[in-house]
Amino acid sequence: MLDAIIFLKNNLADHFVIYFIPLYILGGRPVAILSAQFLGFGITLLLPVVVMLDTLQIPLFYYLYGTISKGVFMRKLYERATKKEKRLRKSRLFRWVQVMGTPGVVAITLLPLKGCGMWSGVLLSKLLRLPKQISYPLLIVGSISGCIFLFGVGEAILQLKDLFVNR
Numbered sequence: 001m002l003d004a005i006i007f008l009k010n011n012l013a014d015h016f017v018i019y020f021i022p023l024y025i026l027g028g029r030p031v032a033i034l035s036a037q038f039l040g041f042g043i044t045l046l047l048p049v050v051v052m053l054d055t056l057q058i059p060l061f062y063y064l065y066g067t068i069s070k071g072v073f074m075r076k077l078y079e080r081a082t083k084k085e086k087r088l089r090k091s092r093l094f095r096w097v098q099v100m101g102t103p104g105v106v107a108i109t110l111l112p113l114k115g116c117g118m119w120s121g122v123l124l125s126k127l128l129r130l131p132k133q134i135s136y137p138l139l140i141v142g143s144i145s146g147c148i149f150l151f152g153v154g155e156a157i158l159q160l161k162d163l164f165v166n167r
Contacts, residue, residue, distance in 0.1 A: 016041070024053055029143075030112040030150055037154040047147050054118050054143035058136060061122035085123060094124070102130065102138060109142025112150055118143065 016036075024032035029050060036046055064081055088094045100107060105128070109121035121142055125135035 016045075020049065021053070024050070028114075029054070029117060029146060033147060033150045034154045034157075037151060038158070043148075043151050046151075047144070050147050051140065051143050055140055057118045058122060058139055061119055062126070062132070065123065065126050081123075084119070085127075088120060088123060094120075101128065102134065104128075105130065105135060105138040106142040106145065109139050110146035110149060112146060112153075117146075 020032055020036055023035055027035075033046060033050060094108070096104075105121050105125050108116050108124055109118060111117075118139060121139045122135070125138065130138070
C-alpha cells in the first residue's frame with residue numbers, strides 16, 4: 001500500500017482529489033487520512049473533504065438497508081448487508097456500543113477499526129430505530145471525531161519519526 005501511495009503522490013502531485021478519493025474508497029478513512037497527512041496535507045484541507053465523503057455515504061447506506069428489491073444487484077447488496085448485520089450483532093464490541101445507545105452511534109462511527117465507520121454507524125442507528133434527524137448529526141459528529149483522532153495518531157507518528165530520524 002505504501003508503494004501505491006508514493007506512486008500516486010509522485011505522479012499526481014497536483015491532483016489531490018484523483019489519488020485521495022480512491023484511497024478513501026479502497027482503504028477507508030484511516031488509510032486516506034494518514035497517507036495524506038504523511039504526504040504533507042493538513043487538517044484544514046482534509047477534515048472538510050473526509051467529513052463530506054462520510055456524509056455522502058449516509059443516505060446511500062440508509063437506502064441499502066431500507067430497500068429490498070427483486071433485482072440481482074440489489075438482492076446481492078441486501079444479502080451482504082444482512083450478513084454484516086448478523087456478524088455485527090454477534091460481536092462483543094457491537095453489543096457494548098448498542099448498550100451505550102445514541103452515544104454508541106458516535107462511538108462506532110469514530111473508531112478507526114475494520115467493521116466500524118459509517119456503514120456500521122448507520123446500521124446501529126437503524127437497529128436502535130433512531131429517526132434520521134437524530135442519527136445524521138450523531139454520524140457526522142462521529143466522523144469529525146474520528147478524523148481528529150486519526151490526525152492525532154498521524155501527528156504522533158510523525159513526531160516519533162522526527163525524533164528517531166534526527167538523532
